[in-house]
Amino acid sequence: MWRYIAGTIAVGSVTYSLYRYFAGGVCKCPTRLDGLVVVVTGASSGIGKALALELAQRGATIVLACRDIEKGINTKRDILAKLSNKNVKIFVKPLNLASIASIIKFSETLKSEFDEIYALVNNAGIYYHPHTVTEDGYEITFQTNYLGHFILTHNLLGLLKKADHSRVVNVTSQAHKQVNSYDLNAIAKSQTEFRSHSVAYGVTKLALILFTRYLSKKLLNTNIIVNAVDPGTTKTDLLRHSPYTNNQFLYVLQWPIRVLLAKSPCQGAQSLLHCLLTSNRSTGQLYTDCKLTLPSALASDDKLAQDYYELTIEILDNKFNTESEC
Template identity: 30%
Template sequence: MTSLHKYRSILLVFGGTVLTGWLYNKYWVNRRYLSTNQLMNGKTILITGGNTGIGYETAKDLLKRNARVVIACRNLIKGREAIENLLKETNCSKTNLRLMECDLSSLNSVRKFAKLFNEEERHLDVLICNAGLGYSPQKQTEDGFDSVIQSNYLSHFLLTNLLLDKLKKSESARIINVSSDLHRLVKKPIDWSDAFTQRNSSGMMGSYPVSKLFQILSSYQFKKNLSDDEHVNVFCLTPGFVSTSIKDPLEEKIGSLLSLIYYPIMCISKWVFAKTAQCGAQTSIYCAVEPSLDRAKSLYFQNCAVCQSSPLSIDPESARKLWDLSCQAVGL
């Protein structure tokens, strides 16, 4: 066989594989939506980062279920645009949708938001900690913590604790942390002296996997701390590989030469394999609305089903250590 025929065969196989993957993804993976018609009448749901991506699709679905949705985000201009679009797309009442400012890179902003929410909102039934950073150059926030660790984990930890009394007043409340299966990349023991600063973080994904591991560990400890008579349950989930606007973790890690190879591959991968934001939101929605989860002992979910997270993410000693350090870090 000549070289030309070899290359042609390779291209045909490659093209066929890409086309098959795209068809499977488009007509199977991205058609798997939650079938339940469970309504959320009278329920108030707070979603961080509900102005874009998975959070936006989660908010849209819950509004269609007659929930009252409060969207917390940093950029109020983008937030107002999202509110206008949600009102058009769902035909919901304006009273069922509220925008509030909360910058997760600032613990002071989180405290101000929580104070205002506790004063002005009558109740809270579901808290969905959805917002976060995919990647950021290694830098510290005004509070002295790694920006990804604070935005993805520490600020949500503080927010959840500040809103916990409001959640406990609900007949059946839920805390939902949107994590990632990339938490499995953390294999080494946690360096607790560097846990929130990540000065020694050297992985290609930066501190993102650690931040997602911390979300699950704290959810595990939250679940242990809450008694049955407090009527608050805690869940964590991975939305899977979703094509959203979240910044690519390798964007500033690779050189210009490697990017010529990397970005075409990533574009093809997203086009062929990634879920849409609407499909990626389904597990968040499931954890928020599924009635059978009221007293569920399960912690981690994927594709609207129970899934096992990594052994490190449910290590009792690590969970207790993280909890204590987190309380100190955010001043609880």
């Protein structure tokens, strides 16, 4: 009997310790953002939605940048229902990162409606999306996760420069470590082919860290700091296109991983929140579990960061002008 009780307590303690360990850090910054405007892309679900709620609870004015307006309106309703202060302003605006025309329209709307922006959170992302070429001629994962955010950030720099202090946060992933320089540069040769879904995703996340690194240097003497965040493995809809998630047998097998090792969206949003609230004004860095961490060697290469920035402008082939804002 006692053995049974002791065994149960031991297993329970180990399980709970593992759960706490993988839940990651919690943002403890007391900072409020009353009235400051924060733009969150991909705010209609998962980490973006959880972040928007955390920010609204700190008084920020939120722009939910959503591909699906219905989902955006539902997100706004869900957030407002959880707020004690009903005066917090939440706007839902259409943004499809897989369309340069949509990004330009979204940026123009913001320029006409807001005087300044405190923060831009480049959070939207896709993984395992079926191979598709966007209306602009790019592979869809590459445009949604990286190119779209690259253009959006440049288009909003003017509004970010008008705030006293402002921040750009690029949401990346551990997957950036699985990419080599051949895969990264293969993009230059063919914008529509990747070896696999994980390479497609990893390239975009590496590209976002390189972008963070180079843009932070370009903006060193301005009010804008630029950082990247890896939220950690989180239970969201990110793998909605994956055959492993859609196969019932494999889904059941993955159950312990999801329950024990994956964060809730609120836990996944903590490092993003920390990056937006911390008084530490270091720039060009990578955060995870609410702490600074080191990216891969490739992602830490300043020369590569500059080369890739220039290559991105070449790939965009005059579809937009970075010099107008930067």
